[in-house]
Amino acid sequence: MRDSALAPPVAPPLTGGLADSLFETAALDPTRPMLARRPDAASDSWEEVTAVEVRDQVVDLAKGLVASGISPGHRVAVMARTRYEWTVLCYALWAVGAEVVPIYPTSSRDQVEWILRDADCVGVVVEDEQAVMTVGSVCGALPRLRHVWQLDAGALEQLVGRGEFIPLATVESLRRIVLPDSTAVIAYTSGTTGHPIGCALSHRGVASPCDTLLAGWGHTVVPPGGGQPSVLAFLPFSHVYGLMVQGLCIRGGMLMGHEPDLNEAALSSALRSFRPTYFCAVPSVFEKIYKNFLRTAQQAGRGALFERAADTARDFAAALERHRLGGGPGPGFDLRLQHALFERTVYRKLRAALGGRVVRATSGGSPLNRELSLFYEGIGLYVNDGYGLTETCGGVTAQPEGREMSGTVGQALPGTDIRVADDGEILVRGPAVFQGYVHDEARTRAALRGGWLATGDLGRLDSHGYLTITGRKKDVIKTSSGKSVSPAALEERLRMHPLIQQAVVVGDNRPCVGALITLDPDFLAYWRGSLSVQSDERSRQAREENALREEVGRAVAAANSVVSRAESIRVFRVLAEPFDVTNGLLTPSMKLRRDAIVRHYALEIDAMYQARSRLPRQSGPDELAQWDDADNVFR
Incomplete structure (x- = not known):
């Protein structure tokens, strides 16, 4: 540890x-x-x-x-x-x-x-x-x-x-x-399975991360030139x-x-x-805003310009990051020139969509994709990605000012300690840790181990104390070959494609990893309208479906590029409707109810694997040889 x-x-x-x-x-x-x-x-x-x-x-x-x-x-x-x-x-x-x-x-x-x-x-x-x-x-x-x-x-x-x-x-x-140790809030976790669980949070616990962030980072929320945030x-x-x-x-x-x-x-x-000066949201909101920027640009015939501007923003932010972490000289002359051009023509217009006064932002609830974080920093809106959970009254980590690192959730807040156990579970100790679960002493004892809260989250700490979240302990998938796969990285990468709204990776006791995918209705409508398919109705629909298969297949291939071959998605299915709170497949805090999704789509998951297994088996000793190309079955 x-x-x-x-x-x-x-x-x-x-x-x-x-x-x-x-x-x-x-x-x-x-x-x-x-x-x-x-x-x-x-x-x-x-x-x-x-x-x-x-x-x-x-x-x-x-x-x-x-x-x-x-x-x-x-x-x-x-x-x-x-x-x-x-x-x-x-x-x-x-x-x-x-x-x-x-x-x-x-x-x-x-x-x-x-x-x-x-x-x-x-x-x-x-x-x-x-x-x-x-x-x-x-x-x-x-x-x-x-x-x-x-x-x-x-x-x-x-x-x-x-x-x-x-x-x-x-x-x-x-x-x-x-008193500070009096109970202030009984916060019920959304509960991805079973009944919600009540977490007793004290006045001290709720105030602690707020006061710590205000003491160490409060000056960063003040707009340029002063004034009230x-x-x-x-x-x-x-x-x-x-x-x-x-x-x-x-x-x-x-x-x-x-x-x-x-x-x-x-x-x-x-x-x-x-017109706020500071913006607090969850990753799905930042993802949606980015996709709206892209769709609006494409509809105006400026899609290629936006993509060049987005690439420049990410390159600029990455160069700044290397410099502040002591790994490089910062953006070169050509990159600074390109960035200045796009600032006048693109970036300030993007910031205007958030009211035009936002100087910084915070993302929480789940980790923010590194590429997305770099994009926002590059357009002039640094997003402080932090980590916390109900049992810690929110804040556990934050990005250290002047040493921010995208792709991580920063370092432990002052007064808070973090450990990563041998099995990868994140343990937390500090003043914001909850008082216990209401009417459930056994679960409280299981969560609080010698003063350390077992978060159930998986992560890793680097040598400088930056924490990277890799998933949830209970979400880890084990294939029939014994390979353990954390779905978070694959799902995050899939959602970065403009067409994909949600993704759930499956594969427990299956020969390979699969995915259930839902599409973004707004971007899908634009995408269909942008296709130049001129033929009779039946032929047009078939060509549209083929084109959609290919596009989603490219998104799957891009997601697979961030994991090993054994962890990659070999089969997937696009669903007709999104996961939603109303159909019981999302929690009220918009987290996936994985068990409910797997039960709800059990027949589709079985059919997805069965359809692939009926294909001719390729030669070779590798059990996964027959799954080398991702399936693209549509529901």
Whole structure:
């Protein structure tokens, strides 16, 4: 095993609860803009809300919670999208010592019932009538649940009215007795199999990565020329990454806007109108933005120009990286000249799609592809790829300033230790490690080994302490020949092709590795339109299908180039519909439910391998000889 840690100073220890930072900002800088909200979803105007105004709204709502019988230690679930009310409600609950239980608004009835029962919730806040009906259908099995508040029916206003008689001193006294080690959040992991698991996160744990990042990297979010940093929060607050974004903004004094809709049109509109200076997203969002850049350029007849600009951006960023890591002189004259040309003609237009003011970004949730990371750095938007998980309240690593390395998730945060066990599993120790799993001491003991959290993730540390994530321990595939394959690298590479939206590598107890692939509908429509196939309808469809097979085959070949022959994809099938939360094949945090996908497509997987095995066996001792060319069966 090996240890690694960063050099920046550790943030000062927390002395109270998470709500204190809001009250402190309101006292020291009352007119500082803290949150921004729109009068309605269609509006392009944002109204800034100052720290003292937010504080007063939190206090008024906290009074209503007290009047409703919410006491320290009570658990209240919030089942809503990322919206203004989520933040105000969250800090009001923390101000009275209550514990927040986030629930994804897309959760099924069974999931909602499980979480509300498992967490012993006394109240739940939902958005709309449909959610009220979902909760109402399970209330009979939840004797401790006393309150169901609906945001769209004016529940918060009603709570404020109910708490008018509660003195301010009551809220202040409750807030002051919240200790750093009190539980702040019961965060349920999405659960790729079985029921979600509740992770108890303390006030200290949630604050720790936020304060450490602000202490060591806070100056990097300040826009050029000074001014207040701003962040558009659109990641679900039901996920620890979204909560971490909220914590960074409130504790760091950054202006935060909320965008509840995750669809592409709504997010694009919000980015253009809010114009954030910092961008927090997951890899799939960065992948989608890149593909949109490419498709837009191709539709305008500038596809070749974009690809040259993208290659130049990656080459420029790679040269900068070699220089800052002491391995090269930096970009040469010709490369700098090309980069300057594309800055005027291409790169600044790309940055404008994100509002035109973004100077840096953070990616989390899963590792960001190195080529994609270099592209964004090359167009003037460095993406800090970090690592964390629910059980660590988010942040575990970050890219060291001035020594960033794309393709890795950086180094351990100050105060946090990382080890890689002999079997490749990442172990973590530090102040952000969770308190344990709710009602599951056996699983808690299994995860916490002598003070070290066994993450279940696989990775490697280099001699300088940079961590590279290679996959999940439970996702490793073992073929019938005994070859162990981690699917992450192959899936990541496949998704980089513009046509491919999702990919799942399969092959447990099979003679070779296979893949289930879904296509990006937007790019597929453009791709079909760009084909010049002139013939009768039946012939045209056949030629289109052949061309599509060849294109996907090229993507598979490109993915295979990053792994050994024994690990390469030999068979694949393109599916007619994507993996989605609604069909139970994605978690609410957009992670693949691998077991569910394999069960759902069991017949297709069998047919994929059987079709290939019926081909004439090639001579030679290698069992895989007959699988040398990737199959391209379409469903």
